[in-house]
Amino acid sequence: MGRAFSSPVLIFRGKCGKIQSVQYRKPGWAYCGRRDAALDEKKRILVVEDEKNIATVLSYNIKKEGYDCDVAYDGETGLNMALTGGYDLLLLDIMLPRMTGFEICEQVRMKSQVPIIFVTAREEDKDKILGLETGADDYVTKPFSFKELMARVRANIRRSSGEVVRRKEEETARRGVLRIGDLEIDRERYSVTKDGEPVELSKKDYDLILFLAENVGTAFTREELLEKIWGYDGYFGDIRTVDVTVSRIRKKIERDPARPEYLMTKRGVGYFLNAR
Numbered sequence: 711m712g713r714a715f716s717s718p719v720l721i722f723r724g725k726c727g728k729i730q731s732v733q734y735r736k737p738g739w740a741y742c743g744r745r746d747a748a749l750d751e752k753k754r755i756l757v758v759e760d761e762k763n764i765a766t767v768l769s770y771n772i773k774k775e776g777y778d779c780d781v782a783y784d785g786e787t788g789l790n791m792a793l794t795g796g797y798d799l800l801l802l803d804i805m806l807p808r809m810t811g812f813e814i815c816e817q818v819r820m821k822s823q824v825p826i827i828f829v830t831a832r833e834e835d836k837d838k839i840l841g842l843e844t845g846a847d848d849y850v851t852k853p854f855s856f857k858e859l860m861a862r863v864r865a866n867i868r869r870s871s872g873e874v875v876r877r878k879e880e881e882t883a884r885r886g887v888l889r890i891g892d893l894e895i896d897r898e899r900y901s902v903t904k905d906g907e908p909v910e911l912s913k914k915d916y917d918l919i920l921f922l923a924e925n926v927g928t929a930f931t932r933e934e935l936l937e938k939i940w941g942y943d944g945y946f947g948d949i950r951t952v953d954v955t956v957s958r959i960r961k962k963i964e965r966d967p968a969r970p971e972y973l974m975t976k977r978g979v980g981y982f983l984n985a986r
Contacts (some may be wrong), residue, residue, distance in 0.1 A: 725944050744871050753798035753867050758788030758814065759829070768801065770827075771856055772863075785809025794819050794928070799867055802846075804830040804837065818844035823913040826984050829859070835950075842954040845912050847940070858948040865941040870913075875897040888923045890985060893963060893972060905965055914939060915959050915985035918952075922973070922983035956981055 755777050759765040761921065765781045768824045772779040780795065784786035785806035792800055792814065800818070802811035815826050830837070833851040841849045846870075848862050888895040894903045900916060902909040911919070917939050922930070934948040936942050960967040974984045 716900060719879045752776070752778055753871070754780070754796065754797060755795045755863070756780050756782065756788070756791055757801045758782045758785065758792075758806060758811065759801070759803045760784060775860055782856070785811070785814055787813045789817055790822070793821060797824060798871065799825045799827065799863060801827050801829050804828060804832050804841070812840060815844040815846050819912065823870070825860060825870050827866065829854075838948070838950070839954055842951060843958060847914065848951070862942070869941045888920075888928060890923055890983060891972065895920055902963075909962050910964065911959070914955055915962075918955055919959055919963075919973070919983070923980065924986045926983050929976040929979040931980040934982065952981070
């Protein structure tokens, strides 16, 4: 077990998300965040948050974990920085001046698959679903512990960097096209077609359908898919993320999403891809 570090915990209270205090756990819990960040070779994170006290504390603690961190205080500036800064992960608030976090996410997704996490006081299900549907990889609501936030950050960065690199190498070695009914999944080109027509999928959509295609006919629980595709365990992950992604894929590949023929649900178990 690694050396124990103090684990900072951000405490947000009140509807406006104002910071009341920053508390630190006493030593004794093995927290290896800095070592993970070092392995990630100084990854760069952009925080887009209009409340300067929150942005300052986030930036300070992210840097303490070994990452580079920049801050934008309005949506328009945040979008420009996100598109030009070459960041490894974005942390977005939703309610921002000049442009919402949802709008930033939509614009970024048109050009980049950089991991995006919403960090916001808005905790209604409709906001979480909208965030995921616009292309976000995760959604964290205040109040939250900094330990949890950084676990999600590391999981997303690992997923988009090291694991993706390894997977590309594996896929290059395995080259070929998976054909399931009218669906074709091209591992080399990272593309999906149906009846010969391209299917526009986000990175997570593609990762999920490829994984299920490589294990066609095998049902996986939402918890298993959350771990394999998003890199989370059941503690930190929200299983609704899987449901939203499945629903989005069905709308794109099924003739009738309400009566799927490809991406099936196995009652009491989870999801699987039908060999047809």
